Amino acid sequence: MGTLIFSTIVTVGHFIFAFGALINAFWCMQLGRFVYGVGGESLIIAQSAYAVSWFKGKELNTVFGLISTMTMVASTVNFLVMEPIYNWVDQTHVGHVALGITLAVGGFTCVFSLICAIVLAILDRRRSKVLRVASAEVGEKIQLKDIGKFPLSFWLISITCVTFYPxxxxxxxxxxxxxxxxxxxxxxxxxxxxxxxxxxxxxxxxMFGFVVDKTGRNIMWVGLACLGTMGAHAIMAFTFINPYIPMVR
Structure with missing residues (x-):
């Protein structure tokens, strides 16, 4: 149920954002992004819950790698496709109207995501009945006071994510x-x-998910990723080397 709710929030948020562009209302676009953000990050957590429920042990790194692959493919398609769509729409509509229509066209991927969430919920419920295992949405109850019991390793991982992802x-x-x-x-x-x-x-x-599954050296790979990213940013900040080189790195 959580996945369906968050997918719906994401879809509604995006179309509010598109509608705001269509009527040239910046406040409406901000509202849409806020709604989208509320659902988007929560949807990632729900997605991870499904992955942990359906897959176990060392295969999880490979699974999360494949999930990341689909995310990156979608982002690449967005970079390469949306501008040509906007240019095509701009031939018959101008300014904010063209932008709103383009965003609405892109929003149908959110609709497709919502359909996938519905199918996934059905499959998960059927799995829980056939195999007599707990649904992915049923888990241990967590209370705020439990935060103080989290180990140091959790906080170090959290700090790494907070400082790396930006x-x-x-x-x-x-x-x-x-x-x-x-x-x-x-x-x-x-x-x-x-x-x-x-x-x-x-x-x-x-590929790296598979390698991590086999080697088990998670911390080493995290450190190498951080160092590689630092090097790439330094190259782009202080040199004029072909930008493809640091972006590949």
């Missing part, structure tokens, strides 16, 4: 403008460079 996703979201201004690239070329990280991750995530 160097990736916000940068990718803003990298198009960065590449246009610093390297003088066209809009389409900047989108192409921005999508490189997602393309590489789409193929590398399941």
């Amino acid at each position: 160097t990736i996703y916000p940068f990718i979201g803003l990298s198009k403008v960065f590449f246009m201004y610093k390297y003088g690239l066209s809009s389409a070329k900047a989108n192409s460079v921005s999508s490189v990280a997602n393309i590489i991750s789409a193929f590398a995530s399941p």
Whole structure:
């Protein structure tokens, strides 16, 4: 049920955002993004709960790698497809109307996600009946006072995520403008460079997930990932080397 609720919130939030662009109401767009954010992050947690319920042991790293692959493929498609769609719509509609229509077209992927969530909920319920196992949505109850009992390793992982992810996703979201201004690239070329990280991750995530499953050296791989990311950002910040090189790194 949680997955369905969060998928619905994401879908509604995106179409509110698109409607705000259509009527040129910035406050409505902000509202849509807020609603989308409430559902989006919660949906990721629900998705992870399904993965943990359906898969066990060392195969989990590979599973999460495959999930990451699909996410990166979708992000790459977004980078490469949405601008041509906007340019096509802009031929018959202008300004904020073209933007609103383009966002609405992209929103149908949210509808498809909602349909997948419905199918997944049906499959999970059938699995719980046939195998007589607990549903993915049924878990141990957690209370706020339990936070104080979390081990140090949990907090270190949390700090790593909080400090690492802002160097990736916000940068990718803003990298198009960065590449246009610093390297003088066209809009389409900047989108192409921005999508490189997602393309590489789409193929590398399941492979590294498999390697981590086999080696078990999780902390070592996390450290290498952090060092590689630091090096890539340093190259882009202090040099004018071809941007494809640090984005691949």
